Amino acid sequence: MTCKRVVSLILTSFLVIASLFAEKDYRGITPDVLKILETSVNVNAPQTKALINAVSANDVGKLVVNKRVKDSLFDWNFSFRLKTKGVTNQKSSGRCWLFAGLNILRYRVAQRLNLEKFELSQSYNFFYDKLEKANLFLEKIIETRNRPIGDRTVDFLLKNPIPDGGQWNMVVALVNKYGVVPKEIMPETYNTSNTRRINQILATLLRRDAAILRESKKSEVELRKMKIEMLKDVYRLLVYTFGVPPKQFKWRYKDKNGKISPWKTYTPQSFFKEFVNVDLNDYVVVYNCPAKKYYKLYSISLDRDMADRQDLTFLNLPIEEVKKLTLKTLTQDKEPVWFGCDVGKELLNKDGIMAPDTYDYKSLLGIDLSMTKKQIILYRHSIPTHAMVFTGVDLGPDGKPIKWLVENSWGSKAGKNGMYVMYDKWFDYYLYEVVIPKKNLTPEMLKLLKQKPIVVPPWDPMYDFFSH
Numbered sequence: 001m002t003c004k005r006v007v008s009l010i011l012t013s014f015l016v017i018a019s020l021f022a023e024k025d026y027r028g029i030t031p032d033v034l035k036i037l038e039t040s041v042n043v044n045a046p047q048t049k050a051l052i053n054a055v056s057a058n059d060v061g062k063l064v065v066n067k068r069v070k071d072s073l074f075d076w077n078f079s080f081r082l083k084t085k086g087v088t089n090q091k092s093s094g095r096c097w098l099f100a101g102l103n104i105l106r107y108r109v110a111q112r113l114n115l116e117k118f119e120l121s122q123s124y125n126f127f128y129d130k131l132e133k134a135n136l137f138l139e140k141i142i143e144t145r146n147r148p149i150g151d152r153t154v155d156f157l158l159k160n161p162i163p164d165g166g167q168w169n170m171v172v173a174l175v176n177k178y179g180v181v182p183k184e185i186m187p188e189t190y191n192t193s194n195t196r197r198i199n200q201i202l203a204t205l206l207r208r209d210a211a212i213l214r215e216s217k218k219s220e221v222e223l224r225k226m227k228i229e230m231l232k233d234v235y236r237l238l239v240y241t242f243g244v245p246p247k248q249f250k251w252r253y254k255d256k257n258g259k260i261s262p263w264k265t266y267t268p269q270s271f272f273k274e275f276v277n278v279d280l281n282d283y284v285v286v287y288n289c290p291a292k293k294y295y296k297l298y299s300i301s302l303d304r305d306m307a308d309r310q311d312l313t314f315l316n317l318p319i320e321e322v323k324k325l326t327l328k329t330l331t332q333d334k335e336p337v338w339f340g341c342d343v344g345k346e347l348l349n350k351d352g353i354m355a356p357d358t359y360d361y362k363s364l365l366g367i368d369l370s371m372t373k374k375q376i377i378l379y380r381h382s383i384p385t386h387a388m389v390f391t392g393v394d395l396g397p398d399g400k401p402i403k404w405l406v407e408n409s410w411g412s413k414a415g416k417n418g419m420y421v422m423y424d425k426w427f428d429y430y431l432y433e434v435v436i437p438k439k440n441l442t443p444e445m446l447k448l449l450k451q452k453p454i455v456v457p458p459w460d461p462m463y464d465f466f467s468h
Contacts (some may be wrong), residue, residue, distance in 0.1 A: 010448040012433045055364070065348070066360040073353050076421065078405050080331050081392035086117040087418025089411035091193035094164030098122055098129065099409035100338050100387040100414055101171030105180060107336050109275045113311060119183040123192040125174045125267070127242045130162060132174075132306045134206060134234040137161045138227045139307040141210045142220065157301070161206040164195050167312045168338060168387075168435050174279040177306075178245075179268030180276065185249045191241035205233060215239050265294070270439050272359070284441065284449065285314040288322045288434045290374040299453035300463055313453050319428050325436045326390065327401065336389045336407070338435040339439050341422075343386035345430050352405075352415025354430070355423040377461050384432045401427070432462075 026033055042048055055063065084107055089101050102120040110118040140157050147154050191198045209230045213223055229425065252261045266274070292298065303312035317325075329337050346358045361369055371385050376382035392405030406420040406428060422431075438446065456462065 029116060036084070041414040044353065051364070060364075061359070064359045064361050064364050066358055067378070069350060069357050069360075070351070073355055073358075073421070073423070074351075075394075075403075076401075076416065078392040078394045080395065081405060082330075082334065082336055084222075084336070084391050084407060085110070086119060087407065087412045088119060088122070088409045089264055090122070090409045091188075091411070093193055093195040095122060095126060095195075096335060096409055097166040097168070097334050097387040098125055098171060098174075099339075100389050101168065103389050103407060103409065104181070104336050104338055105175070105276050105278075111364065112275060113253055113261075114257070115253060116256050118253075121181045121183045121186040123188050123242055124181050124186040124245050125171075125178060126192055127186075127238050127245045127303050128168065128174055128178045129170065130143070130202070130238055130242075131231070131234060133162045134202065134306060135227070135231060136307045137206055138209060138213065138230060140212050140302070141224050142227065145214045145223075152457075152459065153302075158210065160203070162199065162202045163247040164199065166305060167303055167340075168283070168285050168433075169303070169310065169312045171338075172283070172359075173304070173309045175272060177281060179270070179272040181246060181249060181266075181268050181271060182251055185246055185251065186243055189241065189243055197402060198237070202237065205230075205237070209355060246282070266406065282438050283435050284438050285312065285433055286322055286325060286436050287314040287316045287462075288319045289316050289377060290372075291377040291433065294317050296316050297448055299339050299454045299455045303453055303463065311455075314433060315441075317397060317445070319431075323401065325429065325440055327393065328440050329389055329434075329436055330393055333437065333440070335437070336391050338389055339388060339431060340384035340387045340433040342382045342384060342430045342432070343388070345382060346426060349414060352420040353423075354420060354426045356425045356429060380461055384463070390434075391419075400424075401452065422436065 016165050023030060024030075029037075033385060043052075088099050090096055099122055102122055102125070104118045106118050109115070111119055125371070137157060140153075144151065144154050144157070149155075149158075151439050173262055209227075211228075214225065216223060216226070218226070248265060250265050251271070252263045254260045287298070294316055297313065299311050299313045301311055304310065326337050326339070329335050343354075346356055347354050361367055371379070371381065373382075388409070389407045390404055391407045394402045394404075396402050401424045403424060404422040406422050408415060408418055408420055410418065412418045438449070441449075
């Protein structure tokens, strides 16, 4: 046998042996992979059989409630609490941001006039929010008309032309421009409280209008004239479904002592000036987003409801700084604090409790769901979904918060008569933003507000779900 033949046999044998030990291809669910998965669960074990019987026949969410944690959280005592009365109800609408904003303003009115109960009209400001959002959408369609369908900005606009949701900057823009009115002047309608159908109609109308504008060969000036005609349809639909927003109205009130004020005529703007009388421009949105650099100013593109107003701009700070500012505003200024959070995470809605470890998936299902706050943002597991108001806090002997009292806008049947308890660790993990008076910021923070904001796109992981 020649040397060449021997070498060839040796190489062939080596390749055969190597193939036997080669790493398997796990790209698909092969029979080998399936066998590995099947043997990982002992389906004949008594404990597994019991788990299958229990879990398959029940709501997993109820089975994983950590009774030990739940039973230890029923303490509704607070060392500091604002005297607020009456819980609002946004019903089947995405107006939490507006309810929370008006709840802060109504507190001022009730305090000033010594009222037992008071509420501002959410439908009044919501009417103009819808009108402004329709205009913003059509303006952006005109601006981007030369971009192709499939462009990310165009797709973002078309996906949800006129959402319910919003942000603090939208509260400011609406109130500054249109003022406010008492709820009895423009009460709720079926469609302000149940927005699904009217949103579908408006979205269809605006998408049709977008097609007309994009496919037209007219000049930009002519397109804007067309836009005004399109907005007439939007306005008419809003009048039919929301009612007619007042330009002027008569109003009087009865205070806690039974004293009735004389009738007086107001405009929405004069009512705001006389009874609320606060400069909303003196407030700033402070975020805690560990997925972005701290001590930087950010702006989220298209996070607004008016074509001629600014996008949401916020200062990103560590959570301890956010907490200090919130405490100062609540306890020293005695002001309720607007905030945004991911309300659906670790919430016991019936009990009104937001606390970590309330759901124990690991003990029941054997899975670890833990992630850092940075991870839940970057991997799109968590985002601000709801806005509410802080009205109290319970401080420990060291002066640090143990839990926070939250006023929600889901009616009196949710939580405990509409109120919720947020434990401080939940604050750390799922709270994203608060609205703070500028005067409470440190000199260093105030300097940061003069920076040119870092602009992030509307599809950024930190874009607000309740702006959709």
